[in-house]
């Protein structure tokens with residue numbers, strides 16, 4: 001097999017229902033989400049031979065976690081790609097399965113930022129981004145929001161994008177979250193409410209930023225032959241791409257992200273394009289992250305993302321290609337300051353026809369999931385997946 005098209009199926013997906021877990025340890029959260037995803041797939045811990053977790057897993061990372069869970073893996077990885085992490089892991093698990101190195105891979109995320117004593121400690125403890133943002137004076141001490149603010153301001157300067165445009169991204173997310181009983185925030189929002197929320201890093205307001213939540217999620221990725229035996233609906237990998245955007249600060253076009261190249265690769269592998277996509281899972285650390293992704297992935301013309309997002313007939317449930325129908329990281333869940341996992345989970349729900357009825361995309365056959373990690377204003381990394389309904 002020369003590509004990953006058809007190499008693996010996501011047969012298990014589980015999102016922890018809690019958004020605050022003051023008495024859990026990270027190990028416990030990992031255990032609950034892994035068991036939840038395995039139960040969803042019809043498999044058990046004894047079946048797992050591939051294991052993927054993020055770099056903030058406790059202790060010795062995957063080694064401790066596998067021992068705690070009782071997993072004997074033949075392939076394991078633990079890394080940190082910010083919002084791209086769990087999107088990339090699906091492709092990497094599929095590659096291991098295609099190479100015959102494992103047959104059942106579990107991908108797990110857990111985070112407990114509320115247990116850090118201060119907000120800055122929560123950011124430091126959770127994501128890596130804030131901790132690794134020290135190298136630039138514009139961001140030092142302010143965390144990712146200051147970096148994304150630079151990108152938003154540049155987009156405004158180049159293309160006339162406005163704060164109102166960005167606010168529509170949050171409004172659309174709130175229209176979805178009102179149907180999600182587990183969402184951290186469930187109240188529908190207006191553009192005015194977003195603009196009136198406190199300015200955090202000009203031009204981004206508090207309601208341009210994702211929520212911070214405890215919790216997590218897990219995925220089970222298997223060989224297609226096994227998926228057929230299990231008889232469970234799932235999401236077949238059709239295309240996968242990863243890309244780096246590497247440029248020195250101040251010498252880079254801030255108005256596009258590495259999603260562009262990652263998306264091109266995923267589309268090419270799938271033999272598909274934006275017109276074929278029924279559902280979009282876009283990493284949404286901030287409203288500008290979504291607007292940029294819509295341009296980079298070919299849904300909005302370059303520079304026209306603002307006009308695109310203010311039309312809820314394009315992005316909201318019932319629209320042309322709904323985005324983040326669980327409410328996304330902006331309203332629902334951004335566990336441990338990592339959002340890619342929940343993007344994949346909601347895409348699996350959509351492809352199975354198991355999303356909340358009010359937001360289910362009719363006949364959802366093909367989904368695109370994309371995530372960017374770290375400094376959008378300079379070096380960052382993206383991963384993209386094209387997933388197809390599997391039954």
Ligand SMILES: CC(=O)SCCNC(=O)CCNC(=O)[C@H](O)C(C)(C)COP(=O)(O)OP(=O)(O)OC[C@H]1O[C@@H](n2cnc3c(N)ncnc32)[C@H](O)[C@@H]1OP(=O)(O)O
Pocket residue numbers: 082083119123127129143144145185198200206207209210211212285337372373374
């Ligand atoms: C790879 C990457 O891109 S990583 C990017 C990850 N994303 C981030 O780092 C952003 C995460 N978000 C945040 O850190 C915070 O939301 C901030 C810093 C943006 C907002 O902080 P502040 O405005 O100072 O809010 P603070 O924490 O003091 O809370 C004040 C109130 O606002 C609420 N609030 C805080 N953030 C948000 C938010 N994003 N959306 C809605 N409400 C929020 C709090 O719940 C609290 O409500 P309460 O008074 O009813 O209890």
